[in-house]
Amino acid sequence: MKSSFTGADILIKTLESCGIDVAFGVPGGTVIPLYDSLYGSSIKHVLFRHEQGACFAAAGYARASGKVGLCIATSGPGALNTLTALADSQADSVPIVVLTGQVAGKLKGSDAFQEADLYGASLSMVKHSFSVERVEELASTVRSAFRLASSGRPGPVLVDLPVDVQRQVVIDGEQQVVERTFPGESFDQDGASVVLSIMGLLDESKRPVILAGGGAILSGASDELFRFASSRSIPVATSLMGKGAFPEDHRLSLGMAGMHGTVRANRALSRSDLVLVLGCRLGDRTTARVSSFAKDASVVHVDLDRAEIGKNVPVDLAVLSDLKRGLEILNDQPPEHSFEEWASRWESLVSKEVSPDGVLSPEDIMDTVRERLSPEDVVTTDVGQHQMWGALFWKSLKPRTFLSSGGQGTMGFGLPAAIGASMAKPGRPVVCLSGDGSFLMNSQEMETAVRMELPVKIILFNNGSLGMVRQWQELFWDERYSATVETPVCDFVALARAYGAQGFRVFSRKDLDVCLDRAFGYPGPSLIECPISDDFKVFPMVTPGGGLEDMLVEG
Numbered sequence: 001m002k003s004s005f006t007g008a009d010i011l012i013k014t015l016e017s018c019g020i021d022v023a024f025g026v027p028g029g030t031v032i033p034l035y036d037s038l039y040g041s042s043i044k045h046v047l048f049r050h051e052q053g054a055c056f057a058a059a060g061y062a063r064a065s066g067k068v069g070l071c072i073a074t075s076g077p078g079a080l081n082t083l084t085a086l087a088d089s090q091a092d093s094v095p096i097v098v099l100t101g102q103v104a105g106k107l108k109g110s111d112a113f114q115e116a117d118l119y120g121a122s123l124s125m126v127k128h129s130f131s132v133e134r135v136e137e138l139a140s141t142v143r144s145a146f147r148l149a150s151s152g153r154p155g156p157v158l159v160d161l162p163v164d165v166q167r168q169v170v171i172d173g174e175q176q177v178v179e180r181t182f183p184g185e186s187f188d189q190d191g192a193s194v195v196l197s198i199m200g201l202l203d204e205s206k207r208p209v210i211l212a213g214g215g216a217i218l219s220g221a222s223d224e225l226f227r228f229a230s231s232r233s234i235p236v237a238t239s240l241m242g243k244g245a246f247p248e249d250h251r252l253s254l255g256m257a258g259m260h261g262t263v264r265a266n267r268a269l270s271r272s273d274l275v276l277v278l279g280c281r282l283g284d285r286t287t288a289r290v291s292s293f294a295k296d297a298s299v300v301h302v303d304l305d306r307a308e309i310g311k312n313v314p315v316d317l318a319v320l321s322d323l324k325r326g327l328e329i330l331n332d333q334p335p336e337h338s339f340e341e342w343a344s345r346w347e348s349l350v351s352k353e354v355s356p357d358g359v360l361s362p363e364d365i366m367d368t369v370r371e372r373l374s375p376e377d378v379v380t381t382d383v384g385q386h387q388m389w390g391a392l393f394w395k396s397l398k399p400r401t402f403l404s405s406g407g408q409g410t411m412g413f414g415l416p417a418a419i420g421a422s423m424a425k426p427g428r429p430v431v432c433l434s435g436d437g438s439f440l441m442n443s444q445e446m447e448t449a450v451r452m453e454l455p456v457k458i459i460l461f462n463n464g465s466l467g468m469v470r471q472w473q474e475l476f477w478d479e480r481y482s483a484t485v486e487t488p489v490c491d492f493v494a495l496a497r498a499y500g501a502q503g504f505r506v507f508s509r510k511d512l513d514v515c516l517d518r519a520f521g522y523p524g525p526s527l528i529e530c531p532i533s534d535d536f537k538v539f540p541m542v543t544p545g546g547g548l549e550d551m552l553v554e555g
Contacts, residue, residue: 007135008033008166011099012041014139018146020070022046022061022423024054028074029114030101033166035072046423046452049444051078053416055085056442058096060420062089063403064378066220068149069096069420075103076114079160080121084410086156087125091407092241093218095154097145104164105133119160127155135168153305154218194319195329198276198300201317205274205298207342208234211257211286214241214406215279215303215323217399222246224327225278231331233340234276237265239286241406242279244396251347258286259542260388264349266540266548269294277301279323282312283407292547302326360509362386362461365530366393368512369431369459372520378403378421379431382414382438385467388538390433412441415458419445422454429455429520436462436488443495449525450500457519458527460492463534471537475552476544485534496527505529 005013011034015023022044027035038045048054051073058069073079079100089096103112119131128148130141138161145157202208216225216238222245229236229252236246237254246253255262257269266288269275275294279302280286287293293313301309302319309318319326366389373379375397381387381404396402403421405413418432439460449456461467464487473481496503502522504515512530519526540551 004169004171006033006037006166007138007168007170008037010135010138010170011142011161011166012037012043014142015070016042018143020068023070023072024048024057024061024420025072026051026054026074026078027072028078028101030075030103030163031072031099031161031166033163034099034101034161046419046448048416048448050442051081052085052412053419053442053445053448055082055096055098056088056413056416057420057423057445058098059085059089059094060380060403060417061424062095062420063417064400064421065424066400067095067424068146069094071096071098073098073100074114075101075118075163076116078114079118080116083122083125084408086122086158088405088408088410088413089156090125090127092405093154093214094156095149096156097142097149098156098158100158100160101166102131102160102162105162106164108162118158122158125156126158129158129160131160132162132165135165135170138165153215192329194317195302195321195326196333197317198319198330199333201274201298201300202232202337206339207272207297208274208276208339209254209268209272210234210236210276210278211239211269211280212236212242212245212278213239213280213286216242216245219279219304219323220399221279221324221327222399224324224331227331228327231335233338233343235268235339235343235346237261237269239280239283239406240391240404243391243402243404244399247397248395249397252343254346256391257548259288260391260538260540261542261548262392263540263551263553264346266542266551267349268346270547270549272297275299277303277313277315278327279303281308281407284312285406287313287548288542288550289545289547292549360507360512360530360532362389362532362536363393364509365459365461365512366390368509369516370394372516373429373431375401377401377428377430378418378425379433380404380414380418380421382432382434382441383409383411384435384438385463385471385536385538386433386435386438386461388468389461392538394433411438414438415442415449415456416445418456418458419449419452419454422449422456427455429457432456432458434458434460435467436460436464436490436492437466439492440488440490446496446499446501446525446527453524455523456525458496458525460527460529462492462529462531463536464488465534467534468538470534474537475541492527492529496525500524502526503529505531507531
């Protein structure tokens with residue numbers, strides 16, 4: 001048995017003991033010891049072509065699997081490239097751990113090659129940051145990082161690793177390594193009496209609505225939410241992060257609420273007398289003008305994070321609880337009221353995008369692709385008009401199957417997140433909904449998908465513009481299209497084929513059916529470019545400064 005370990009050996013053994021099976025990263029000078037110890041490890045490493053892509057892949061893996069994602073980057077520019085993805089994961093409560101190399105301790109502060117203060121730079125973008133200064137702290141710090149990332153309200157954790165700590169040799173280092181998988185903490189606030197006070201408000205209500213956020217998915221509460229809502233016929237709206245928490249093909253589903261929410265979700269929230277906010281941050285994209293949000297309703301906010309309750313919207317009842325546990329308590333109570341008449345009011349209020357004859361619309365594309373996926377298959381989105389079309393038209397039936405950048409709205413998220421999700425769901429197709437602008441942000445990761453032979457299918461909505469900003473310029477800025485209509489000169493199909501993927505361009509429903517059949521029949525990555533008119537806009541749309549009922553429903 002090996003009696004001496006380097007710090008890097010201890011690090012890798014600790015990661016293995018924590019149950020880590022895959023890491024996403026890019027090697028560099030200050031993480032060579034780490035990568036040397038990774039050689040021959042049970043942990044599968046996926047090499048990316050940019051650290052931002054690697055970090056988004058770790059997030060996609062975490063979102064799809066519910067496990068902690070792991071990213072590795074070298075010091076300086078490598079580590080700095082992860083900051084956008086760290087901030088994105090912090091905004092959306094995604095559990096990832098990012099290991100960054102750092103110059104040797106004796107060189108800190110000397111402007112050494114590729115020195116950057118990642119510990120300081122990341123503090124506002126993560127749940128916690130660690131800087132390991134002694135090899136004896138290494139194993140316990142890594143275990144703490146995974147505990148913090150996965151427990152309570154999940155989030156990203158950064159661990160900065162000076163290269164000399166990785167190289168240091170420790171006698172009997174194996175004693176520092178934990179031999180078991182580390183479980184996340186179980187947070188169960190003992191507030192049954194407070195939870196049950198919700199029942200009193202329900203007794204007095206005639207028009208209740210549930211607004212479910214990402215917390216309903218993170219807590220694993222989807223089944224409990226379905227039982228609670230369906231047994232009482234309470235309509236359910238979701239935030240963007242909450243898509244999939246409640247099946248969107250169910251009659252009680254109102255769809256997404258917010259700036260680009262459905263008409264029925266926004267109107268139901270505005271006309272309700274009781275809003276049960278379950279695991280939702282109530283950010284501005286969900287509430288629109290706060291002063292008019294649920295203005296005639298009592299607001300109950302159930303969340304695990306004390307800081308979120310009442311932060312943006314005043315509440316009538318604050319419930320600090322794990323959502324799954326809270327709903328279990330509520331479901332133990334017999335349903336004394338049914339709100340069937342109120343719920344049925346919204347069933348018929350479903351809008352359908354109308355497109356000119358023979359013209360392929362975003363909704364047509366979504367519906368055609370959706371037919372080829374099972375409820376368990378994952379779709380990721382980039383950010384822009386296609387993201388909101390996905391939020392409106394893509395029916396999410398299961399949790400952790402619709403992955404999108406919410407709080408930060410980061411272009412370039414979709415493709416690397418799809419690669420991470422594909423690693424979490426091996427063998428299953430993963431669809432990435434992207435746009436011509438977003439795809440070019442991280443298009444280099446097409447090479448990663450091809451090299452890894454992953455069944456990632458990219459549906460590229462190409463309107464030759466930065467569509468969401470262009471939409472705002474058309475509607476609210478006198479059609480002054482500043483820097484948004486510079487059509488990409490890239491041949492996306494040729495680019496996909498150059499990377500070794502399949503590439504298709506479609507112009508009609510018949511083309512789409514044929515190309516999708518070929519793409520989904522191919523075991524590796526495919527890109528299907530769908531040229532669409534820039535006249536297609538995202539509606540409904542809450543007007544700037546307006547409330548949820550102040551919606552434009554057409555141009």
